[in-house]
Amino acid sequence: MIKSGKEAEVHLLERATEQRRVLLAAKRYRASEHRQFTRSQAYSEGRAARRSRDNRAVSNNSSYGRQVAAGQWAAAEFHYLTLCHQAGIPVPYPVQIDGTELLLEFISDPQHPQLAAPRLQQLRREDERLPQLWDQAVRILEGFAAAGLAHGDLSAYNLLVAGRRLVVIDVPQCVDLAGNANGLDYLHRDCVNLCAWFASKNLERDPDALFTSLLAVMFS
Secondary structure, eight states, rough: OEEEEESEEEEEEEESSSSSSEEEEEEOOTTTTTTTTGGHHHEEEEEEESHHHHHHHHHTTTTHHHHHHHHHHHHHHHHHHHHHHHHTTTOOOEEEETEEEEEEEEOOOOEEEEEEEEEEGOTTTOTHHHHHHHHHHHHHHHHHHHHEEOOOOOSSGGGGEETTTTEEETTTTTTTTOOOOHHHHHHHHHHHHHHHHHTTTTOOOOOHHHHHHHHHHHTT
């Protein structure tokens, strides 16, 4: 296991033949012992299950409902990873989905290929890569806006630093800016979160100016 969270855990998995081998990240959503999927309803406006029984079960947070929500959450993440990859946003390549498990490209530390790339949160204030990483973060936000999406929960905790490359992870809660009534609020929050973190590293940035520039990208 390389990561454990409230809703999912990520394991390192090797696929190999005698000729080839590759490391993958296996992200496995859990449901029965957790009640965190209720928060997904604010993000998933317009994503309701087709079966009314499933909708009621998710709303009631029953054991069956949490199983349904786990499957919906996994499917949403695979869907948005695919969209982001096609749009040129740096995300782990989505390999396959099987129920509540996703197989993804393993984003490694170039200096230590067997280890996961560190989170942006782990970088120190004096790291000389920070200005370059800020520029990449802005391009990531622009990529989401151009695709009509907001990440919805973007922070230094779900951005990986693979050498000098920034990669965004954890996208199941992506928000449709046109379909979700709170879409622009989520986009603005992403701006505020990122600007606040970079400001803590002595890189002052204006979240409102960034938000305005993203609106221009949206409507261009």
